[in-house]
Amino acid sequence: MERFDLIVVGAGPAGLMATISARKRNKRVLLLEQNREIGCKLKISGGGRCNLTNTLEPGEFLNRFKRWKNFFLPSFRAFDNQKTIRFFEENGLALKVEESGRVFPKTGKSIDVIRFFSQILKLVKAEVKLGCKVIEIDKADDVFRVKSSRDEVYSSNVLIATGGVSFASKCHTRGDGFKWAKRFGHTVTRLVPHLCEVYTKEDVSGLRGITLHKVRVKHRCERHNIDESGPLIFTDRGLSGPLIHNLSMYLLDCLGAWIILDFVPHRNLGEVTQEIGQLRKIFPTRMVWNLPIAGLPERLIKFVLRDFCGRRAASLSKKEIQGIAERFKHWKLSIEGGPPVERAFVTAGGVSVEEVDRKKLESKLVKGLFFAGEVLEVAGPSGGFNIQFALSTGWAVGNAV
Ligand SMILES: Cc1cc2nc3c(=O)[nH]c(=O)nc-3n(C[C@H](O)[C@H](O)[C@H](O)COP(=O)(O)OP(=O)(O)OC[C@H]3O[C@@H](n4cnc5c(N)ncnc54)[C@H](O)[C@@H]3O)c2cc1C
Numbered sequence: 001m002e003r004f005d006l007i008v009v010g011a012g013p014a015g016l017m018a019t020i021s022a023r024k025r026n027k028r029v030l031l032l033e034q035n036r037e038i039g040c041k042l043k044i045s046g047g048g049r050c051n052l053t054n055t056l057e058p059g060e061f062l063n064r065f066k067r068w069k070n071f072f073l074p075s076f077r078a079f080d081n082q083k084t085i086r087f088f089e090e091n092g093l094a095l096k097v098e099e100s101g102r103v104f105p106k107t108g109k110s111i112d113v114i115r116f117f118s119q120i121l122k123l124v125k126a127e128v129k130l131g132c133k134v135i136e137i138d139k140a141d142d143v144f145r146v147k148s149s150r151d152e153v154y155s156s157n158v159l160i161a162t163g164g165v166s167f168a169s170k171c172h173t174r175g176d177g178f179k180w181a182k183r184f185g186h187t188v189t190r191l192v193p194h195l196c197e198v199y200t201k202e203d204v205s206g207l208r209g210i211t212l213h214k215v216r217v218k219h220r221c222e223r224h225n226i227d228e229s230g231p232l233i234f235t236d237r238g239l240s241g242p243l244i245h246n247l248s249m250y251l252l253d254c255l256g257a258w259i260i261l262d263f264v265p266h267r268n269l270g271e272v273t274q275e276i277g278q279l280r281k282i283f284p285t286r287m288v289w290n291l292p293i294a295g296l297p298e299r300l301i302k303f304v305l306r307d308f309c310g311r312r313a314a315s316l317s318k319k320e321i322q323g324i325a326e327r328f329k330h331w332k333l334s335i336e337g338g339p340p341v342e343r344a345f346v347t348a349g350g351v352s353v354e355e356v357d358r359k360k361l362e363s364k365l366v367k368g369l370f371f372a373g374e375v376l377e378v379a380g381p382s383g384g385f386n387i388q389f390a391l392s393t394g395w396a397v398g399n400a401v
Pocket of ligand 1: 161162172383390
């Protein structure tokens with residue numbers, strides 16, 4: 001019976017890096033991928049340009065992983081963003097850095113990342129089976145049996161790098177890894193859509209299309225305490241834009257909880273109140289909802305002050321002015337939901353990190369079983385963080401077996 005040192009299930013960035021790093025150490029590795037090509041997600045990443053990582057300095061990079069920072073620390077240290085950039089460039093893939101430190105292939109084509117990995121796999125003489133869907137994994141007498149659509153293979157170690165369930169219709173990622181993890185006794189935390197819009201209970205469709213360059217969002221529930229600022233866009237059903245995308249997994253984790261929007265984060269309540277008072281003096285005959293408050297879009301002001309219909313600025317009392325300022329500083333909405341996880345860019349939630357060794361990425365429950373990449377519950381913001389997480393954790397597995 002032929003026995004491998006490592007069978008890797010899934011040829012995304014996590015599985016690819018694990019295969020390469022294990023081969024570099026001369027391990028007998030077999031990489032199994034259900035699709036006919038490697039790196040389906042890599043190909044569609046970054047709008048077909050593939051944002052591989054980010055140049056943020058290491059401490060800040062890790063901070064973006066919030067409560068998972070400590071879990072990510074050892075594998076990131078061993079193969080961080082700088083090492084990743086060197087790895088690609090020294091092996092022939094030229095890169096470029098764009099706005100906010102986002103790193104892309106210089107050609108701007110994700111297909112070049114796929115070609116790059118195909119070449120490296122050849123270079124390290126990795127055994128790869130494409131169009132090979134793994135159906136079952138079990139373990140007896142220290143040996144894993146991996147049953148696929150083609151055959152049965154055996155190994156001392158198995159890496160589950162099957163990703164999440166996002167974009168399943170394109171990449172056929174239907175969460176097989178979660179199923180196997182559960183069978184081996186692992187906890188799989190609730191799958192939550194991430195990097196997506198959120199739907200609000202209140203009807204904000206009248207604000208659809210309004211973009212605000214800096215809004216502060218505060219959100220508190222039993223699990224999260226968020227206070228962040230950034231660009232926000234109103235949609236037909238709720239909120240979107242970079243700030244909301246990056247916070248989506250937290251907002252969607254506590255449905256029904258309030259979020260507070262501050263449309264004027266650069267000024268305090270007193271300053272906004274004062275400004276509205278001055279506007280009343282300058283434009284006494286204007287309708288209240290036509291006052292140019294804090295340079296905000298007219299449509300937003302009209303919406304927020306719609307119950308002042310027919311009122312002129314001169315009629316506003318001191319208390320009402322304060323109340324109007326409060327609306328723009330603390331606009332309350334509640335989150336009702338989001339798109340299904342299959343339609344989000346990233347799946348947050350997954351194999352609980354509590355049961356996985358953070359250095360080796362080996363299961364604490366089953367010796368020789370490893371997890372890397374999006375199959376783990378960890379998720380990062382947009383900007384190259386999720387691919388880097390997959391690359392670093394994959395690299396660590398190849399060095400651990
Ligand atoms: C549209 C889109 C754009 C994105 N853009 C970016 C970006 O620019 N930057 C960024 O950092 N992140 C981005 N992401 C997220 C990023 O692509 C993923 O987080 C990353 O690819 C996860 O890597 P992975 O190796 O863990 O899993 P995946 O890349 O999902 O790879 C898992 C692999 O396992 C295979 N597989 C699954 N089940 C089986 C089975 N039973 N048998 C055999 N093989 C199986 C799948 O076919 C797949 O190839 C984007 C995601 C999407 C959907």
